[in-house]
Amino acid sequence: MTHDPNGAPPGGVLERLTAALGAEAGRRGPPPVERWNPDYCGEIPLRIAADGTWHYNGSPITRPALVKLFSTILRRDPDGRTVLVTPVERVGIEVEDAAFLAVEMAVEGEGEDRVIAFRTNLDDVVPLDDAHPLRVERDRDGGFKPYIAVRHGLWARITRALAYDLVALCEEREEAGERWFGLAAGGRFHRLARSTELS
Missing domain, CATH: 2.30.270.10 (duf1285 protein)
Structure with a gap:
């Protein structure tokens, strides 16, 4: 996966994460994010505000189903970073207070x-x-x-x-x-x- 000189992942990251989750759709129960350890791919402009609203590129995500989907692949890594993780990609996000x-x-x-x-x-x-x-x-x-x-x-x-x-x-x-x-x-x-x- 390629990156710009500032370490930001390329565009379409939410689409890629959604596509990667498609392969997990047939599984029962939550995705086993604790077992996934792909390389860290930098931060994306996704923020969970203190009021619980998810924002991407400064705008609220208005599709509740999409937010719920992404919440299933959220975890906090040992270094304190909050990430979205799939079997092939791990990206950092900002959390103002709690997830x-x-x-x-x-x-x-x-x-x-x-x-x-x-x-x-x-x-x-x-x-x-x-x-x-x-x-x-x-x-x-x-x-x-x-x-x-x-x-x-x-x-x-x-x-x-x-x-x-x-x-x-x-x-x-x-x-x-x-x-x-x-x-x-x-x-x-x-x-x-x-x-x-x-x-």
């Missing part, structure tokens, strides 16, 4: 027997469990932004409305000699922040 948004939450049961699952803006359903932990970051105003792991090193930012619902389920517990604010679900207590960080 996904968690837009819906389902809760069943109470305490550590509680089951919580999230639906992303691209219709992934993610349970809160050891394989899909929560993490919390501080925003610019000092508030907390929660995220849940989705797949392949990618995260979904939990929307503000859902974050309030999540906080309503939280409690304080003492663990390892420290007070923690967190959430009981999936058979364990998920620590979100030390109680001292909230005061």
